[in-house]
Amino acid sequence: MSLAILLCAGLHIYSMMLPITTGGDEDIHSTPSLMILKNIGIYSERFFHLSPYAFIGLVTLLAIIALVILILLEKRLERKIAHHRRKLLILTIFLIFVFLGVYFYMLRNHPFDQALFKFPPLERITLIVPYSLFGVHEYVARLPSLIFSLLTAVFMFKLVGLYRDRWTATLAGALVIFIPPYFFYSSLNYPEAGGMLFVLMASFYFLRHARTLSYGDLLFSIFFLSLGVLYKRVVLVMWGVFGIYWLVNRIRGERWLSSSTYLKFVWIGLVPIIPHWITVRLFSDVHYFFDLSNWTTLKTATQNLTILPGQTTIPLFFLFAGGTIWALLKRRDNLTLYSLILFATYYVFWTSYFCIGDPRYMMSVFPSVVILAASFLGELRKNSKGKKVVSILAIFLVGFMIYKIPVNPVGKSFKYGSVFYFSYDEIYNYLKDNLKSRQKVGFASPITTAVGFYRYKFGLEHKLDFVFLSEDTLSDSEATHQYFEKENMKYLLVFYPKNYPFFSLDAYKRVENFVDSSENIFIEVRKSVQEYGVLWLGELK
Structure with a gap:
């Protein structure tokens, strides 16, 4: 044993x-x-x-x-x-x-985040x-x-x-x-x-x-x-x-x-x-x-x-x-x-x-x-x-x-569920070096990601606040531009999967098309392309 x-x-x-x-x-x-x-x-x-x-x-x-x-x-x-x-x-x-009594007292002023x-x-x-x-x-x-x-x-x-x-x-x-x-x-x-x-x-x-x-x-x-x-x-x-x-x-x-x-x-x-x-x-x-x-x-x-x-x-x-x-x-x-x-x-x-x-x-x-x-x-x-x-x-x-057993599960994880491995280090290292004060960053993805964990791992919890955007927000370039200016946001972070068999192709194609057509609004500052996904970071012009 x-x-x-x-x-x-x-x-x-x-x-x-x-x-x-x-x-x-x-x-x-x-x-x-x-x-x-x-x-x-x-x-x-x-x-x-x-x-x-x-x-x-x-x-x-x-x-x-x-x-x-x-x-x-x-x-x-x-x-x-x-x-x-x-x-x-x-x-x-x-x-x-x-x-x-203790439980609700401790949480009396805390926003009830669904993640909790x-x-x-x-x-x-x-x-x-x-x-x-x-x-x-x-x-x-x-x-x-x-x-x-x-x-x-x-x-x-x-x-x-x-x-x-x-x-x-x-x-x-x-x-x-x-x-x-x-x-x-x-x-x-x-x-x-x-x-x-x-x-x-x-x-x-x-x-x-x-x-x-x-x-x-x-x-x-x-x-x-x-x-x-x-x-x-x-x-x-x-x-x-x-x-x-x-x-x-x-x-x-x-x-x-x-x-x-x-x-x-x-x-x-x-x-x-x-x-x-x-x-x-x-x-x-x-x-x-x-x-x-x-x-x-x-x-x-x-x-x-x-x-x-x-x-x-x-x-x-x-x-x-x-x-x-x-x-x-x-x-x-x-x-x-x-x-x-x-x-x-x-x-x-x-x-x-x-x-x-x-x-x-x-x-x-x-x-x-x-x-x-x-x-x-x-x-x-x-x-x-x-x-x-x-x-x-x-x-x-x-x-x-x-x-x-999957001792090295990279490339084999789809056998056990819908998850895959994706490195966020390149994008977060850039944000860590370039965010000088607390900022809101727009984020959009048709699937769940690990952006929350890496926000803490790279020590950005006091500098980076994500504003999660729906696909509708990204459907109109001009509306997106106005929204970012109104909310005083500088960066947009987008994740869209590829070769991913567990999600509608149309759903993440819309996000991908927005990224490809957004050169008039955002300057691409970092793009991490990996086997099953793309993480793209743009800066508002």
């Missing part, structure tokens, strides 16, 4: 140094933490007379101390929970109002510490994803180890981090790695609670589930997984705590979630859209299933299929039941979603795929004379997956 983790970390190094990707959400995941860090500096200096870096360091230290105390007092805490459940319920109600609310707050908070320690760099923005990925292997090992032997648990831990799409997104600043980690952490403590009926394990499972929802919203589906598993096992006659106890713990789990959901409801445009018509045809109902072999690799998928059949016939234990419920619940959720067939979404079922595949190989190894043959087969499987 240690060798797999070290190898995984080493294979991530090159891709973590690449530019923040264009065409996806990596900039939106990377930049808001820098916005929050700036605001933390305002409050930490006003109330505590500390720099933001000293304040964050102090809070981090206190959080580590609290975690250590929590671990050391786990058994005593379990007894306290058992004897003071009513007081704990009252305390949670009080904490909700405290959290809401499009994704949950824990993802933002997680990035603040590495930014404070190491500065604004691509590898720093991606560092939490790498750490979460490696911890995913550890908790997959612990989870499978509850029901299977050490060999099977080790294989499962190694397989999960080398599934190609998961490896790819673990090298970017996306919440996929963290989301899977919280799913596995919550699952481990929940299944251990199911065996021991420990209050401590139940508390930790709810705690990590709540944190997971605050890191990646779709972890909310795990409430359904837990509920279905509990209900099925109650029907099967297994022993559990009283129903009222679980309702109280669910309430505890809602404490950290409620303030965020109130804020999202009031101030953001975040919505989930579902389309139940996806289930009306066999093609759309099975589309997410048909992409799994290409995502997980064909050998792993066939082992998963064989493991599922074997588990249903021969090994219908609680780990099998839980894995099947996890797979089915997320499959129903994503197939009911309006956008099906996205490789990123189906990563939610990877834990089930790995558990059932590894269990199948583990059973073959245990019950056959060819243990060495099965062990060699497992080594070849892991080796094949390592061969398939």
Whole structure:
């Protein structure tokens, strides 16, 4: 297991140094933490007379101390929970109002930027510490994803180890981090790695609670589930997984705590979630859209299933299929039941979603795929004379997956999503050298870019304010000229993709045509032409 983790970390190094990707959400995941860090500096200096870096360091230290105390007092805490459940319920109600009060007080004069609310707050908070320690760099923005990925292997090992032997648990831990799409997104600043980690952490403590009926394990499972929802919203589906598993096992006659106890713990789990959901409801445009018509045809109902072999690799998928059949016939234990419920619940959720067939979404079922595949190989190894043959087969499987992972993802990223790598250094170096005072710069692009992150990386957050322009603004040269003079803007920055298969050709052709025909308004000062896009900077005549 240690060798797999070290190898995984080493294979991530090159891709973590690449530019923040264009065409996806990596900039939106990377930049808001820098916005929050700036605001933390305002409050930490006003109330505590500390720099933001000293304040964050102090809070981090206190959080580590609290975690250590929590671990050391786990058994005593379990007894306290058992004897003071009513007081704990009252305390949670009080904490909700405290959290809401502090949260809204801190944000009372802050503009409600959609970038802050499009994704949950824990993802933002997680990035603040590495930014404070190491500065604004691509590898720093991606560092939490790498750490979460490696911890995913550890908790997959612990989870499978509850029901299977050490060999099977080790294989499962190694397989999960080398599934190609998961490896790819673990090298970017996306919440996929963290989301899977919280799913596995919550699952481990929940299944251990199911065996021991420990209050401590139940508390930790709810705690990590709540944190997971605050890191990646779709972890909310795990409430359904837990509920279905509990209900099925109650029907099967297994022993559990009283129903009222679980309702109280669910309430505890809602404490950290409620303030965020109130804020999202009031101030953001975040919505989930579902389309139940996806289930009306066999093609759309099975589309997410048909992409799994290409995502997980064909050998792993066939082992998963064989493991599922074997588990249903021969090994219908609680780990099998839980894995099947996890797979089915997320499959129903994503197939009911309006956008099906996205490789990123189906990563939610990877834990089930790995558990059932590894269990199948583990059973073959245990019950056959060819243990060495099965062990060699497992080594070849892991080796094949390592061969398939995108160690150098440049030119291969379209296989896993709509993102590509584009360097912004040339344009930003020019802006850094030539912006002498704070200026507004017009910016237009038909796709998402990484201009926000590089504004902070090059130290231009106090000099450069982007004014995002629509395509309509650029449709009339004379109107554009008048708008720039009215807004006292000097520069126009335009990004338009080329050879990009995920967007309407007409949409970025209009932007390209504007750039080509704007010589009467703007002087071209810099133009960066790369494989999948062009970044153009013009100065008003």
